[in-house]
Amino acid sequence: MKLENDKLFELREYNNLTQKAVGEILGVRQQTYAEWEKGKKIIPLKHLVTLAIFYKVSIDYLTGLTRNKKVNYNYKPLNKKEIGEKIVYVRNLNNIKQKDLADILNTSPSTVCAYEKGNTLILTAFLYQIAKEYNISIDWFVGANPKIKRN
Numbered sequence: 001m002k003l004e005n006d007k008l009f010e011l012r013e014y015n016n017l018t019q020k021a022v023g024e025i026l027g028v029r030q031q032t033y034a035e036w037e038k039g040k041k042i043i044p045l046k047h048l049v050t051l052a053i054f055y056k057v058s059i060d061y062l063t064g065l066t067r068n069k070k071v072n073y074n075y076k077p078l079n080k081k082e083i084g085e086k087i088v089y090v091r092n093l094n095n096i097k098q099k100d101l102a103d104i105l106n107t108s109p110s111t112v113c114a115y116e117k118g119n120t121l122i123l124t125a126f127l128y129q130i131a132k133e134y135n136i137s138i139d140w141f142v143g144a145n146p147k148i149k150r151n
Contacts, residue, residue: 007062008037011055026050045124049075049142059138060150063128066137068151073144081118086141087130088116090148094134105129 012022023033026047036043043051052059053075060066091101098116102109105126114120131138131150139145 007057007064008043008051011051011057011062012037015055022051025054042123042125042128045121045127045142046078048124048138049078049144052139052144058145058151059142060131060145063131063138065128065131066150071139071145073139075142075144078121078142079118080115080121082143083122083127083141084116084118087112087122090130090134090136091116101130104133 012019018030019034019037020030023030026033028047032041035041036047048059048062051057052062052073055062056071057069058066058071058073061069061071087101091098096104098112099109102112105112107126111120115122115126127138127141130136131141135149137145137147137150140148
């Protein structure tokens, strides 16, 4: 699974920032940020929220799920329990069993269960995959967008 990382590069360049400067904003090393920007590793959800706030764009835009760049979302700290409840909601809305979602994500049902109960924050890659598959906004999952469907 690969996120569209062009946006990370484009926004950084547009704002005349170095990878080191963005890394400092996120509290990570330049090399770590470079791996995310080049698509070698997937950026954690908490850092996507920080970048969405910093660049004043949606997470859906950062991940390439929408072309809608400008938004006025109110990002708040990530809440694993709320995200988990929304995963259950989407699963029920689409009549998907926990095991079936685990198969789609290529993980175990116990991992999906941990996400749904809010014991573990879902990986960006899995949340992206669910959002893409079911046309759901990642910004909705994190509580910033009141609309479930992407713009």
